[in-house]
Amino acid sequence: MSMPTPEERAGEAFTEAAAEAVQTSTMAFRLMMAIADAVRRQQQQKEAGREEELPPVEKAVPEATEYAKKYLPPDIGTALMDGADWPMLAQQLMALGGAGVDLEALMPRVAEITVTVRDAVAEHARKALEDEGAGRWEAMLREAVPAGPVREAILSSPAWPDIATKMASLDEKGVDVRGVLAAAHKEGLGVEQAVASSLGAAAPSTSRDALLAYGPLTTGLDVPKNLTLKDRARALVQLGVRDADARNVRMVREAMPGRERDADLMVSDRHWPLISLRMAEMESRGEPVAEHLARLMQDTSWEKGTGTLGTRLVRAAADALTRPVGDAAGASRPVVSSAAAKATSPSVGPTKGVSVTKGGPRPAEPGVAAHRDSGPAPSKGRTR
Known part of the structure; x- marks a missing residue:
């Protein structure tokens, strides 16, 4: 017997999800009937001093079946009537009618609620299955x-x-x-x-955001040439950290207990996506991101300095993440030559690149981005 193909397995999974959605919608119907019956009983007890008995099963089932077929979608109606508790549900429904409830008005509203529940559960399951299947391939x-x-x-x-x-x-x-x-x-x-x-379009040029980000924030990162930091959502997609970003934000907040407002300022800084990318890449390599982030509370020199607090924290986070665990603050802060910065771009295509060394720019191995290496600054010239 041959194994099912991925498409067949996916089809089976969606079929199971649809069946689960219908069963959940029948639970919603049962809940509404139980509530309505409880209200009926209480009201009759309050007004007449006694509850009306439920109608006989043999009379209630055929009548309730007609209402179910008339107002409920076939899948939900069939699932309900196939259930072992359908006779009781039929009695409850017809007892409501006997107590003065307009079933012609009630059933359409109940049907609408059950359909909403069914569709919501099915959509949730569909997205979960798609995410599960696509996650590995992404x-x-x-x-x-x-x-x-x-x-x-x-x-x-x-x-x-x-x-x-x-x-x-x-x-x-x-x-x-x-x-x-x-x-x-x-x-x-x-x-x-x-x-x-x-289309007569010019060759892609390095964006202003990518140029301005060049330096310690991007050392070792593969940054696209058209990086657009002013559009947070687009930047996260460009850097490939859209799905990991929420977790990275949470990790930063957890690393700064009592300073969550400061952490939020860092996360709201326009350069945060670069920090998020670095964290994601470190996690993929199995590096202890939390230990690196702990430095933000061990060395709070970021509390003072130039620029906004969020910007200072971004710089401090980049330094904390790039220094090996155990290094003292400032022991290996990356330094980038301004001459090298002018001679190179923040990112390259898949077949060429430039590495920065003490002697200046040199051709890099194929597939290596411009930010893969950084060396000590030349003795002359200012640094970033």
Whole structure:
């Protein structure tokens, strides 16, 4: 017997999720009937001093079945009537009618509530299943494809879930998905350049945000040339930390107990996405991010200085995250040459790059971003 394909497994999972949504909606119906019956009983006891008995099952079931078929969607109605407690529910429903409740007005409202519950549960399950399936492939995509327009286009595309499904199918058949992604990235760059050329667009230039961020904040990071820090949501997508950012924010707040307001100022700073990216990359390498962040409370020199408190904290966090655990404050603060900064850009394409060394800029290995290395500042010239 052959194993089910990823598409078949996904179909089975969605079918199970839909069934669960219907069952949840029947629970909502039961809840409403129980509440309505309790109110009926209390009101009859209050007004007449006694509760009316429930109508006979043999009379209530056929009548309630007609109401269920008339007002409830087939899936919800069938699930209810197949349940072992349907006779009791039928009695409760018809007892409400006997007590003066207009069932022709009540049932449409009850039906609307059950449908809302069903659809909400189904949508939640659908998103959870898609996230679970796509999460693995998104991680692989980020590892196999350098940050830049191609990766951004894939992840932001409405077709991304379908792309992830195709990746899963290829993997199931023994295909090297990473190799395919690497090849697709090269082709994607060609498509991007061809389209830009046909539209008369200029070659991508380094954005002002990327240029201004160059230095200690970006050392060792793969920063896209078109980085747009003024748009927080876009920056997080460009840097590939949209999903990890909430966790990173929480980690910073936890690392600064009693100073959460200060932590919030750092997180609201426009350069925060770069700190979030560094934290995410450190976690992916298994580095103790929390231990690094603890330095923010051990050395509070960021409380004074130039710039806003949020900006000072961003700089302090970058320093705390880049120094090895155990190093004293300031022992290995990265220093960047302004001459080197002018000679290089914050990010490069996947096949070329520049590393900064003591002797000035030199060609780097293929696939290495401009910020991968930094060395001591030259003896002349100012530093950033």
